[in-house]
Amino acid sequence: MPNDAPRGDEPVVRHDRDDARYVLRGSTSPSPDASSADESAARIPAGGSAPGAAPGLAPGPRPAARRPSRALPIALIAAAALLLLALAAFATSLIIVSQQPEGNPLRDRALFVDPDSNAARAAEASGTEEQRAAAARIAESPSAIWLTPERVQPGTASGVVADTVAQAKTTGALPVFVVYGITDRDCGGFSSGGLPGDEYLDWVDEIAAGLGDRTSIVVLEPDSLALASECPDPDARTELVRSALERFSGTGAEVYLDGGHSAWLPAADMAELLRAAGVDQARGFATNVSNSQATDAEATYAMRISDALGGAHAIIDTSRNGAGPPTDGEWCNAAGLALGDEPHALDDPVVDAVLWVKPPGESDGTCNGGPAAGTWWPEQAEELVANADRLAGGS
Ligand code: BGC
Numbered sequence: 001m002p003n004d005a006p007r008g009d010e011p012v013v014r015h016d017r018d019d020a021r022y023v024l025r026g027s028t029s030p031s032p033d034a035s036s037a038d039e040s041a042a043r044i045p046a047g048g049s050a051p052g053a054a055p056g057l058a059p060g061p062r063p064a065a066r067r068p069s070r071a072l073p074i075a076l077i078a079a080a081a082l083l084l085l086a087l088a089a090f091a092t093s094l095i096i097v098s099q100q101p102e103g104n105p106l107r108d109r110a111l112f113v114d115p116d117s118n119a120a121r122a123a124e125a126s127g128t129e130e131q132r133a134a135a136a137r138i139a140e141s142p143s144a145i146w147l148t149p150e151r152v153q154p155g156t157a158s159g160v161v162a163d164t165v166a167q168a169k170t171t172g173a174l175p176v177f178v179v180y181g182i183t184d185r186d187c188g189g190f191s192s193g194g195l196p197g198d199e200y201l202d203w204v205d206e207i208a209a210g211l212g213d214r215t216s217i218v219v220l221e222p223d224s225l226a227l228a229s230e231c232p233d234p235d236a237r238t239e240l241v242r243s244a245l246e247r248f249s250g251t252g253a254e255v256y257l258d259g260g261h262s263a264w265l266p267a268a269d270m271a272e273l274l275r276a277a278g279v280d281q282a283r284g285f286a287t288n289v290s291n292s293q294a295t296d297a298e299a300t301y302a303m304r305i306s307d308a309l310g311g312a313h314a315i316i317d318t319s320r321n322g323a324g325p326p327t328d329g330e331w332c333n334a335a336g337l338a339l340g341d342e343p344h345a346l347d348d349p350v351v352d353a354v355l356w357v358k359p360p361g362e363s364d365g366t367c368n369g370g371p372a373a374g375t376w377w378p379e380q381a382e383e384l385v386a387n388a389d390r391l392a393g394g395s
Contacts, residue, residue, distance in 0.1 A: 104313070105174075105215060105254040105283065106345040106353040111142035112173035114164075118376040119143070119361055131378040134385040135361065142343050143319065143359040144176040144219060146374065147207060149195050154203045161210025169214060176217040176355060177253075178289075179207060182224050182240060187231040190332065190365020191373045197240060204247045213252040219315070219357055220245060220282075222289040225273040226260030241277040249281065256315050259285030259305055262297040263325065267304035275309060283352070284313035290358040292321040292337050299351055306350045318343075319356035322388050332367035333380065338387035360384050 114120065122135035145164060152160045161177070168175040181203055185194035195203055211218070224241050228234035241257065248255050257279050260270050274285050285305065288298045295318055302314035318340030326334040339360055345353040361381030363370035370377050 104345060104352045105217065106315070106355075107347075109174040109215075109345070110172060111343055111355075112145075112164075112168035112171070112175040113140065113142045114145055117143060117145075118359060119381070122361070122376045122378060122381070127378045128382075130386075131382050134381040135376075135378065137385050138339070138360050138381055141356060142173075142176065143356040144178045144217075146178045146180055146359070148193075148374070149181040149203060150193070151374075152207075154195065154199060154206065157203055157206035158210040161207050162212065165211060165214050165216060168216075174215060174217060176219070176357070177207075177211075178219045178222060178357060179204065179244070180222060182221045182237070182244070184231060184237075186223055187227055190367065197236075200240065201243055201247065204244045208247045208251050208253070211248070211251045211253050213250075215252045215254065217315075217355075218248060218253045218255045219286045219289065220248075220255055220257050222258045222286075222357075223260070224258055225277055226258065226264050226270065228273065238273065238276045245278050245281055254283040256284050256286040256313075257282055258289055259287045259302070259314065261288045261291045261293045262301035263291075263293055263329075267301055268308055270301075271305045271308035274305065274312070279309060279312050282312070284315075286315045286317065286357060288317040288321060288357075290317065290320075290364060291331055292323070292325045292334065292340075294321060294324045295341060295354060303350050311349075313352050314350055315352050315357075316354045317357035318354040319358045319360045320384060322384075322391055330368070332364045333370035333377070335368065335383070336387065337384055338391055339384050340388075 117139055119135045119139035123132055123139050125132070125135075127135070147157065147161065164175055164177075180191075181193075181195050181200060183194045183197050183200050185191050194200065221241055221244065224237060228237045231237050245255060245257065257274055257277055259274060264270075265273075270285075279285060285302075287293075287302050287305075293301075295316060298316045298321075302316065306312050306314060320337045321340040322338030323336060326336055328334075340356075341354050343353065343355045361376055361378070361384065363373055363375050363377045363380065365373040370380065
């Protein structure tokens, strides 16, 4: 993954509307609007009349001869009050419904924790006590499962994926996969490789067959679009991503194309690339994959992209962003990173969830002392956990 130098020329400034929306995200308490609607509904006394609700019922002198029987006004008051209560409840439900993210596939779903992850194995393997403890800590949280042609070879992909999906189903958990095998993958970076065009699409077909119609999450080809302009044939790459995306159309997968990150391409450019790759056929896009930009900045970026696309949804990788990005802009096995927010779904119109897409503790490549890309790196795992603990402790 190159995921490289911050190149964003767009200042990340949260505008008011974004702020207003962001306030809602992740909050389990009702929004200000919803709670005030609730209050106003609650202020109408049950069986009584709200102020001004029933004109003509205010006490006042009336000619005795024309005084109506008590039964009629009581019935009218009760009917008016019921009507008001019904209207208030309806209005409240409209407000709440309009704030719910439509069809968020991650909402109320437990995420699959791979018992065979690199972290889980490292927790059992040799190393210092701190390193094993760090691995065990990381292994407890759901991280995405990366499907690369090296690990899941063509000819085996359907079976491997089907097994994982079946395993997840036994606990009712939702598996999150990353498909990472596109031709020329990171165009000469630490994760070079990938499969030639036709073989690649056959391999994606196998993955799609393995997923079947069960719900799963797929992050499609990290960096592929943001990096396209640095690859030999950007249009062919975009077309290949589009073709790969089409392969998932008959499956239960909710696909998020990769959308770079807030310090890389400007939102408008990223939106254009996503559009060209057919994001309208996907649930949306993923940001910050394997990077460490702060969640707020990513949320703002995601909203801008979503606005440009007319409402695509997003997920944000928080696996290593707890301390934000390093000041020197390093992306590859940067020092000083910390685990970020635990994966969880959000009540947000744009951002469906924060997830651990890059498994923390796995190297970005042979840079800054790390082993080959994707290899478990005990020292990094230990540092990520120690820094997260330090931040949680307020120091
Ligand atoms: C590597 C993959 C690895 C993934 C997650 C990528 O940079 O190229 O092999 O699975 O990171 O660690």
